[in-house]
Amino acid sequence: MRLNHTQGAAGEAAALAFLQKQGCKLLARNWHCPFGEIDLIVKNGNTILFVEVKYRKNSGFGGAAYSITPAKLLKLQKSAEHYLQQHRLSHTACRLDAVLIQGNDAPQWVQNITG
Template identity: 75%
Template sequence: MRLNHRQGVAGEDAAWSFLKAQGCVLIARNWHCPFGEIDLIVKNSNMTVFVEVKYRNNRRFGGAAYSITPAKLMKLQKSAEHYLQKHGLSHAPCRLDAIFIEGNEAPKWVQNITG
């Protein structure tokens, strides 16, 4: 197992623990489709939330937030749309969020990263 993969799994574990403490319920983890992968899919109240988790050791090169490029955002949106269609949830309330973790800092939950 590569070091980056272990750190990614640890970051996803930390993000899930954080979201669980906020009252979210896990629907899926590392959900794959032809467009890509969604790290976490959770239910927050009546909202289906697609969560991208980004972990960085430090803020060099812009930190975790700068790793979500426009191309990555497009893949996440297409993946979320695919999930909704596949599960018959096309009209369900949903949003795309991110959890950013940098070093040993607490996770930062940014809601509705699509604007």
């Protein structure tokens, strides 16, 4: 059960608006596959970005970045690979990014979260 669904949806909307201001174009939102869900899929120039959005009301329990675990990264990688294969984009530049939102602070765009 998602107790903070409204806050999460608002966080995703804020993240999308932020990315669009940076010149990104929305390809998909809350895209599901057998491996999991990708919050936002956007195109920035010639690069497809698979974006994990994390909203936290405050920095308790490590803040927004803390919840992106190695297991979550693996799911994101598999989901992104599935998207690329399904859309015949396997030779397209891409990366995994995150947009972190904490309270009323401005969104923080973390690029290439896999290193």
